[in-house]
Amino acid sequence: NAGVTQTPKFQVLKTGQSMTLQCAQDMNHNSMYWYRQDPGMGLRLIYYSASEGTTDKGEVPNGYNVSRLNKREFSLRLESAAPSQTSVYFCASREGISPNTGELFFGEGSRLTVL
Amino acid sequence: GENVEQHPSTLSVQEGDSAVIKCTYSDSASNYFPWYKQELGKRPQLIIDIRSNVGEKKDQRIAVTLNKTAKHFSLHITETQPEDSAVYFCAASARRGSTLGRLYFGRGTQLTVWP
Numbered sequence: 001n002a003g004v005t006q007t008p009k010f011q012v013l014k015t016g017q018s019m020t021l022q023c024a025q026d027m028n029h030n031s032m033y034w035y036r037q038d039p040g041m042g043l044r045l046i047y048y049s050a051s052e053g054t055t056d057k058g059e060v061p062n063g064y065n066v067s068r069l070n071k072r073e074f075s076l077r078l079e080s081a082a083p084s085q086t087s088v089y090f091c092a093s094r095e096g097i098s099p100n101t102g103e104l105f106f107g108e109g110s111r112l113t114v115l
Numbered sequence: 116g117e118n119v120e121q122h123p124s125t126l127s128v129q130e131g132d133s134a135v136i137k138c139t140y141s142d143s144a145s146n147y148f149p150w151y152k153q154e155l156g157k158r159p160q161l162i163i164d165i166r167s168n169v170g171e172k173k174d175q176r177i178a179v180t181l182n183k184t185a186k187h188f189s190l191h192i193t194e195t196q197p198e199d200s201a202v203y204f205c206a207a208s209a210r211r212g213s214t215l216g217r218l219y220f221g222r223g224t225q226l227t228v229w230p
Contacts, residue, residue, distance in 0.1 A: 040223075042220040042221055044220070045219075058217065059116070090159070103149065106159050107158065108157075109158060
């Protein structure tokens with residue numbers, strides 16, 4: 001049981017390049033999330049998917065797109081990377097769409113550097 | 116949306132002392148308040164949570180208190196140990212309309228426990 005798996009763990013991009021962060025969970029969870037973590041800023045929600053087939057913007061969606069490929073997978077795409085997108089990205093999942101259905105399970109994180 | 120403020124940003128205590136971290140929230144309809152611990156280089160993990168129909172919850176050396184009237188909640192760690200050293204995040208659920216299902220995080224508290 002791997003939990004939440006995200007790839008790659010590390011990536012260096014040049015400004016303007018594109019890339020996709022992949023995330024998969026094997027817990028049969030309905031909701032999946034992408035957060036970014038910057039020093040002193042906590043965890044900020046980029047996009048989330050409350051259930052298969054739906055996606056919604058979070059607090060900081062600009063410059064990103066997402067795809068809920070199926071119930072297991074939720075990818076995050078940077079179409080034209082900018083230095084401001086240098087961050088650690090966490091994928092997370094939870095069982096239900098309600099805030100009261102338990103904890104968020106996080107992946108190990110992906111450290112992205114944009115030069 | 117919800118605004119969660121967390122204090123202090125850093126906290127140093129001697130081993131065996133208590134540590135208290137405080138958070139305030141803005142949405143009076145929020146009803147779920149988890150705390151996450153993130154050790155250096157690792158993923159955030161849930162350590163305790165509380166729902167708005169409960170004023171206090173304990174789990175061994177960790178306790179969380181909630182004051183709905185004042186819209187603040189606190190994490191209390193007693194008999195601190197060096198392995199408690201980590202960044203702690205509070206969060207609050209969003210319950211209104213299109214933001215249902217989101218968790219809003221505080222900016223984190225770096226706790227250091229000195230032996």
